[in-house]
Amino acid sequence: MADEDKFAIHAAARDGRVTAVESLLAANPKLATWKDDDGRLPIHWAASYNHHEIVSLLTQQKGFDPDVQDDLGWTPLMIAASVKDADKVVDLLLARGADVSETNNNGQTVLHFLASKQNLDLARKLLEDQKPPVSTRVKDKRGQYPIHRAAAVGSVPLINLLLKHRSPLNPSDNAGQTPLHHAVAEGHGEAAFALLKAGAETDKKDSDGFLPLQLAPSADVRNYILRKAEEEGIAISV
Incomplete structure (x- = not known):
């Protein structure tokens, strides 16, 4: 069988061709569980491109595994959670029993993404709504928790949400960097200040011997953090 025929269902799932997926499954239901040369099943492609109807169709196949992983360990839920405006696909996968605690080959959960x-x-x-909830306390193979990522992208609301749900505040990753190091290094003054208000330690050095504030990319960022900390009466190691 030529590859273009063997992986026709993967292409149809990727392209959003519902009728083609239906026809291929009717002819051979086992196609739903075939991996292509990228190590993906059709449902991984459908989730990647936010094709809700095709994801729904594939989840109804006999023996469907909601936590099936591609060769990198990504589940359909992880993929959908990384796609913009894919809430309907995520809700569908959760309704079909997707496990929010699954980790990929790098030790990352859906919350990291x-x-x-x-x-x-x-x-x-x-x-807050999922039972049991996804954990904020899973460390990936780089030693990073979801809060490291939230700090690196400067999301104050996510930082506060993670802390509300028992995220560690001062964990060091494999480079010795805390969330505060990441927030400062990326120039996110508001995120750094949110961590400081929560009690982030300012005297922890990374593996290269740098304090968080020493990683500020500019004097403006450094001075902003110092000014905000002073206003709140927070002492910072510099």
Whole structure:
């Protein structure tokens, strides 16, 4: 069988061709569980491109596994959570039993991706409405928690949400950097200030011996953080 025929369902799922997916499954239901040369099943492609109807169709196949992983360990839920405006696909996968605690080959959960994408609404849903909720205390293979990512992208609402749900505040990643290091290094003064208000330690050095404030990319960022901290009576190690 030629690859273009063998992986026709993957292409149809990627392109959003519902009728083609239906016809291929009718001819051979096992196609739903075939991996292509990228190590993905059709549902991974459908989730990647936010094709809700095709995801729904594939989840109804006999033996469907909501947590099936591609060769990188990504589940359909992880992929959908990384796609803009894919809330309907995410809701569908959750309704079909997707496990929010699954980790990929890098040790990342869906919450790591939500933090990176600043998807506050979905993060709130998985932390406050999902039972059991997704954990804020899973460390990936780089030693990073979701709060490291929220700090790196400068999302104050996500930082506060994660802390509300028992995220560690001062964990060091494999480079010795805390969320405060990441916020400062990326120039996110408001995020750094949010961490400081929550009690972030300012005297922890990273693996290269740098304090968080020493990583400020400019004098403006450094001075802003110092000024805001002074207004709140927060002492900072410099």
